[in-house]
Amino acid sequence: MxxxxxxxxxxxxxxxxxxxxxxxxxxxxxxxxxxxxxxxxxxxxxxxxxxxxxxxxxxxxxxxxxxxxxxxxxxxxxxxxxxxxxxxxxxxxxxxxxxxxxxxxxxxxxxxxxxxxxxxxxxxxxxxxxxxxxxxxxxxxxxxxxxxxxxxxxxxxxxxxxxxxxxxxxxxxxxxxxxxxxxxxxxxxxxxxxxxxxxxxxxxxxxxxxxGMNPKKAVTIISKRPEVLAKLITVDIERGVTILKGKGYYTQENKEVLYVVINKNQLSRLKRLIKNNDEEAFVIVHDVNDVLGNFLI
Known part of the structure; x- marks a missing residue:
């Protein structure tokens, strides 16, 4: 819509x-x-x-x-x-x-x-x-x-x-x-x-x-190619992505963490996209009970 x-x-x-x-x-x-x-x-x-x-x-x-x-x-x-x-x-x-x-x-x-x-x-x-x-x-x-x-x-x-x-x-x-x-x-x-x-x-x-009538999944992605994945998610999945600033405790390296909320039926597609572009990406999937705002269908 x-x-x-x-x-x-x-x-x-x-x-x-x-x-x-x-x-x-x-x-x-x-x-x-x-x-x-x-x-x-x-x-x-x-x-x-x-x-x-x-x-x-x-x-x-x-x-x-x-x-x-x-x-x-x-x-x-x-x-x-x-x-x-x-x-x-x-x-x-x-x-x-x-x-x-x-x-x-x-x-x-x-x-x-x-x-x-x-x-x-x-x-x-x-x-x-x-x-x-x-x-x-x-x-x-x-x-x-x-x-x-x-x-x-x-x-x-x-x-x-x-x-x-x-x-x-x-x-x-x-x-x-x-x-x-x-x-x-x-x-x-x-x-x-x-x-x-x-x-x-x-x-x-x-x-x-x-x-659960409109189930959502929140996905946190830690990748070495955050800009590439963010662009692909925006274009291919058609979902907005938030880039958070993070830092690895052990390596002390600054990292960019991607955060995106998607429909449940888009999860498999998102996983394939991530795997095809960064096999070493660390991905966390969360259940979401409710989403407020006009940024997501």
């Missing part, structure tokens, strides 16, 4: 809608994504998890436990508990996240209510486990992707991420496991263990949606 197209796309995202001066195209897209995420989440919960007699983590997990124990509607209890927990979220989360969450919580409960009868029962409970985890992870991942939360333990997970620098997905898994342990009061151990596996699947899917 060239600079003109990127500029037009950014202008399109910021375009105001006729129905509201504060509503932009990007905001509308985010609300649609949240709606889709809530729908997928609800199918995962009702169709597969409850359909298979499994539990869940977080507030919806507590709602499912109360459904098994007392017959309360998961949609209603999920809504009420989350609305209480939003008070905590307003204190610790950004204004943008909480505004989206105020839309997400009712939408989640609405979708859970609409899909309450969409039950899928099978003798192969592993199907419920796998697809339940997949859809829940996909739904929550989409919701997180646009900066919202599903309240409940997701608020606690974001607080942990903000103040303790803990990965959101794994913080959420920790809190969810606490809820699942409570599920032992109404479920047998086998279904609890299957729920744990479903949660792990959901965590990995969520992690991919949040951080």
């Amino acid at each position: 060239d600079e003109k197209k990127k500029k037009k796309f950014r202008e399109f995202e910021k375009k105001k809608l006729p129905i509201s001066r504060k509503m932009t195209v990007q905001t509308l897209i985010n609300l649609v994504v949240i709606t889709i995420g809530s729908f997928l989440f609800a199918i995962g919960v009702n169709t597969f998890m409850i359909g298979g007699g499994l539990a869940e983590g977080g507030v919806i997990g507590l709602s499912i436990i109360m459904y098994y124990a007392f017959g309360y509607s998961p949609a209603l209890t999920n809504f009420l508990i989350n609305m209480l927990l939003l008070a905590v979220g307003f204190k610790f989360l950004s204004k943008r996240a909480m505004i989206y969450t105020l839309f997400t919580v009712p939408m989640n409960s609405l979708m859970i209510w609409l899909t309450e009868t969409w039950i899928f029962k099978t003798d192969q409970i592993i199907i419920n486990m796998v697809f339940g985890g997949l859809l829940i992870g996909l739904g929550i991942g989409l919701i997180f992707r646009v900066g919202s939360t599903t309240a409940g333990t997701t608020i606690l997970a974001r607080i942990a991420n903000k103040y303790l620098d803990v990965n959101v997905s794994y913080a959420l898994l920790f809190f969810d496991l606490i809820v699942i342990t409570i599920g032992l009061t109404v479920m047998d151990l086998e279904r609890i263990l299957l729920t744990v596996i479903a949660l792990y699947i959901a965590t990995k899917v969520m992690d991919f949606i949040i951080e």
Whole structure:
């Protein structure tokens, strides 16, 4: 995507809608994504998890436990508990996240209510486990992707991420496991263990949606031919290169270190380019979870 197209796309995202001066195209897209995420989440919960007699983590997990124990509607209890927990979220989360969450919580409960009868029962409970985890992870991942939360333990997970620098997905898994342990009061151990596996699947899917939809690799190159490699990377790979000044401790020689961030599918091509032009080059490849700025597609 060239600079003109990127500029037009950014202008399109910021375009105001006729129905509201504060509503932009990007905001509308985010609300649609949240709606889709809530729908997928609800199918995962009702169709597969409850359909298979499994539990869940977080507030919806507590709602499912109360459904098994007392017959309360998961949609209603999920809504009420989350609305209480939003008070905590307003204190610790950004204004943008909480505004989206105020839309997400009712939408989640609405979708859970609409899909309450969409039950899928099978003798192969592993199907419920796998697809339940997949859809829940996909739904929550989409919701997180646009900066919202599903309240409940997701608020606690974001607080942990903000103040303790803990990965959101794994913080959420920790809190969810606490809820699942409570599920032992109404479920047998086998279904609890299957729920744990479903949660792990959901965590990995969520992690991919949040951080891995556009995977990047950061490459550090120490070469005797830095100018040649920098030019080839710029021309052939079409990526910007940063040249850092370095010094070898043992040799005390000054060196130029190349640093470049590329798409994952360009890594093999970059390795070949380096090998063909400097077989003695020292190359370090790093995983990159997120890239900000307009310097990389």
